[in-house]
Amino acid sequence: MKFLDQAKIYIRSGNGGAGCVSFRREKFIEFGGPDGGDGGRGGDVVAECVQGLNTLIDYRFQQHFKAQTGVHGMGKNRAGARGADLVLKVPAGTQIFEEDNETLIADLTEIGQRVVLAKGGNGGFGNAHFQTSTNQAPRRANPGQLGIEMTIWLRLKLIADAGLIGLPNAGKSTFLATVSAAKPKIADYPFTTLHPGLGVVRNDGREFVLADIPGLIEGAHEGLGLGDRFLGHIERCRVMLHLIDAAGDHAGKAYKTVRGELEAYGQGLEAKPEIVALSRVDTVDAETLKKQMDRLKRAIKSSGPALEDGEKPRAPITLSSATNTHVVETLRALQQVIDLAKEPEKRAAVEQDWRP
Incomplete structure (x- = not known):
C-alpha cells in the first residue's frame, strides 16, 4: 500500500427535497383539501476515525464526494425520505483543515470519533x-x-x-527492522526511506509503537532533501530516539544539524524528551568511538533540550542494530520515558472515573 499523508478534496452535503403541491381527489370526500408532503432532509458529510488505516491513499484518485439529496415530498401526505449520509473514513491522527490549509476544523485521534463537516439542507414544506x-x-x-x-x-x-530521527543513513530503518516486524527498505545510500513507517516494538512483556521518518539534512526546513514536512508525524510522539552515525565525519555536528532543523520546524519538537544513541558502533574502532562520544557529549550539553535545575543530560547510548549491542537497553530507556509521559493521562482517567 502506498503512503499518502495529505490530500485535498471537495465535499458537498445533500440538498433538501422539495415539498409537494397536491390535493385529495377521492370520490366520496367532498372537500378533500391539500395533502402535499414535506421533502426529506439532505445527507450530511461526516468524517469518521476508523481502525485498520494508516494512510490517506483512498483520497488520491477520488477527490469529489457528495452526499445524497433528500427525496421530494409526495401526495397523500407522504414525506420524502432523508438522503443518506456520506462517511469519509480516515485513520487515527487525521487533521481536517479548511481550504486555506491553516484553519483547523477537527483533529481525529481516537477510533470511533465522528465529526459532521457539512450538514445537509432541510427539506421543503x-x-x-x-x-x-x-x-x-x-x-x-x-x-x-x-x-x-x-x-x-x-x-x-x-x-x-x-519516533526515530537523524541524518540519512544513520541506521534508523535498520533499528526499526531489528526491534519490530516492520520491513522498511534498507540500503547503503542516503534517503532510502521515502515515507514514514510504523512498527510495534515488544520488549519485557510490554509494547509500544515506533515511527521512522525520512532523514533530515541541513536546510530541510527550506525544502532541501525531502524537506521537513514528515516531522509532523513525530509531533504526537512522547519521546524521540536520535540516532547519530558513529562512522560519520563529526558526531557533534551531525547532532547539532538535526537539532537545528527541529528548532526551525517548531511545534514544540525541540523541547520533546530525547534519547541520543551513537549507532553503528560496530563499524568503527575503539579510538574513533571514544572521540565521537566525546564530541557528541559536548554537543548534547550545548544544544540539547532545555533541562530543569539540577538535572543532568542523559548520557548517549552506544548502539549497534547489526550486533544487537545495547538494543534492549535502548528500548527500556524509551519505555521508561513513555511510561512517565503516560502517568498524567492515567491519573486524569482515574479522577474522571471516580464516583462518590
Missing part, C-alpha cells in the same frame, strides 16, 4: 403545511435548502509512542 382557516387550498410549497459545499485538506500525523 408541502402545501399541507400552509393550510389555515382562511387559506384552505394553498397552492404553494417550499423548495429544499441547498447543501453546503467546501474544499478541505486532510493531513495525517501518525500516532506513535516514540
Whole structure:
C-alpha cells in the first residue's frame, strides 16, 4: 500500500427535497383539501476515525464526494425520505483543515470519533403545511435548502509512542527492522526511506509503537532533501530516539544539524524528551568511538533540550542494530520515558472515573 499523508478534496452535503403541491381527489370526500408532503432532509458529510488505516491513499484518485439529496415530498401526505449520509473514513491522527490549509476544523485521534463537516439542507414544506382557516387550498410549497459545499485538506500525523530521527543513513530503518516486524527498505545510500513507517516494538512483556521518518539534512526546513514536512508525524510522539552515525565525519555536528532543523520546524519538537544513541558502533574502532562520544557529549550539553535545575543530560547510548549491542537497553530507556509521559493521562482517567 502506498503512503499518502495529505490530500485535498471537495465535499458537498445533500440538498433538501422539495415539498409537494397536491390535493385529495377521492370520490366520496367532498372537500378533500391539500395533502402535499414535506421533502426529506439532505445527507450530511461526516468524517469518521476508523481502525485498520494508516494512510490517506483512498483520497488520491477520488477527490469529489457528495452526499445524497433528500427525496421530494409526495401526495397523500407522504414525506420524502432523508438522503443518506456520506462517511469519509480516515485513520487515527487525521487533521481536517479548511481550504486555506491553516484553519483547523477537527483533529481525529481516537477510533470511533465522528465529526459532521457539512450538514445537509432541510427539506421543503408541502402545501399541507400552509393550510389555515382562511387559506384552505394553498397552492404553494417550499423548495429544499441547498447543501453546503467546501474544499478541505486532510493531513495525517501518525500516532506513535516514540519516533526515530537523524541524518540519512544513520541506521534508523535498520533499528526499526531489528526491534519490530516492520520491513522498511534498507540500503547503503542516503534517503532510502521515502515515507514514514510504523512498527510495534515488544520488549519485557510490554509494547509500544515506533515511527521512522525520512532523514533530515541541513536546510530541510527550506525544502532541501525531502524537506521537513514528515516531522509532523513525530509531533504526537512522547519521546524521540536520535540516532547519530558513529562512522560519520563529526558526531557533534551531525547532532547539532538535526537539532537545528527541529528548532526551525517548531511545534514544540525541540523541547520533546530525547534519547541520543551513537549507532553503528560496530563499524568503527575503539579510538574513533571514544572521540565521537566525546564530541557528541559536548554537543548534547550545548544544544540539547532545555533541562530543569539540577538535572543532568542523559548520557548517549552506544548502539549497534547489526550486533544487537545495547538494543534492549535502548528500548527500556524509551519505555521508561513513555511510561512517565503516560502517568498524567492515567491519573486524569482515574479522577474522571471516580464516583462518590
